């Protein structure tokens with residue numbers, strides 16, 4: 001049973017706000033736009049999530065984290081539902097989320113409207129380490145599906161760029 | 166063929182292509198020519214497996230026999246797989262893998278653009294999601310075509326040979342079968358004939374820009390819409406399905 005007196009959509013969102021993206025531990029799944037909604041039914045609490053990429057291997061961990069976090073808060077009947085619509089986009093990230101990524105060493109994505117999809121590398125990516133604009137792409141596919149690999153021509157360091165999606 | 170049977174088979178087609186191609190691409194894990202390509206090809210493999218899961222999960226729901234996506238992936242026989250033949254061919258050399266990626270990704274970009282407008286909301290949702298990923302697959306394969314095609318004599322010749330060998334497998338991408346006729350009528354599936362001109366235009370432009378000749382073939386391979394495959398699919402399934410066949414319903 002979900003005690004609807006004790007637990008509302010907002011209070012559950014609050015509980016879930018501690019769960020971080022397993023691959024980027026400085027941002028929460030809410031800030032990433034993975035956590036879409038909470039629906040409090042009479043007998044079950046339904047958590048709606050969406051994958052960043054269809055094959056994102058972190059989804060299993062995220063689901064387990066949601067289950068255990070809510071169990072610790074005394075909510076046992078939890079159902080996690082994965083949806084594909086609306087398709088996840090990096091445009092959902094707020095400016096403060098992008099700042100957290102930058103500080104963590106990951107260059108933040110540009111807005112999808114700024115992209116020329118036939119030439120995904122044709123826009124300026126700023127080095128998150130020394131803030132130089134003179135950077136170059138090494139590969140569209142980095143350490144995870146959501147990131148590309150860049151290098152800075154000024155400080156010479158390689159860095160991850162969160163791909164616009 | 167009922168509408169339900171048509172939808173089920175169509176979803177198997179949409180799921181089997183990325184399942185088999187994803188399996189093939191994963192063979193590059195630890196064998197990429199450079200580390201970045203090892204990562205790229207296996208990332209693309211992951212996108213494919215994710216999409217296969219999404220379509221096969223929905224196929225299992227439509228079938229209505231209580232199966233899961235895993236049941237459909239691991240417990241179906243060769244003759245009930247409907248992936249296009251081009252997806253199951255061995256990985257060959259790097260040029261061959263890149264040529265295949267280009268021929269498939271350009272098709273998928275057109276197909277998912279079309280299917281994101283499907284009257285079936287689940288198909289439209291998965292298509293819209295996949296389209297975002299496929300855009301990067303196209304850019305990846307295209308950029309490698311430029312490099313290999315305009316690289317050394319060796320890289321050029323290998324890429325040309327790969328396209329020469331693969332070209333006869335492109336006709337099948339556009340074959341319309343019983344399920345297409347039923348589903349196109351309801352706006353669930355797209356009419357593949359309408360994509361053909363755009364497809365060959367797009368591929369030819371990239372080949373021209375890579376100094377690669379457009380291959381000329383006498384005939385196109387066919388069979389997958391009926392579940393008839395090359396000798397290679399059985400070998401993939403033997404490896405992919407081994408564990409679930411030997412130890413049914415094993416979990417860990």
Ligand SMILES: [Zn+2]
Pocket residue numbers: 127128129130131132152153154155156157
């Ligand atoms: Zn720098």
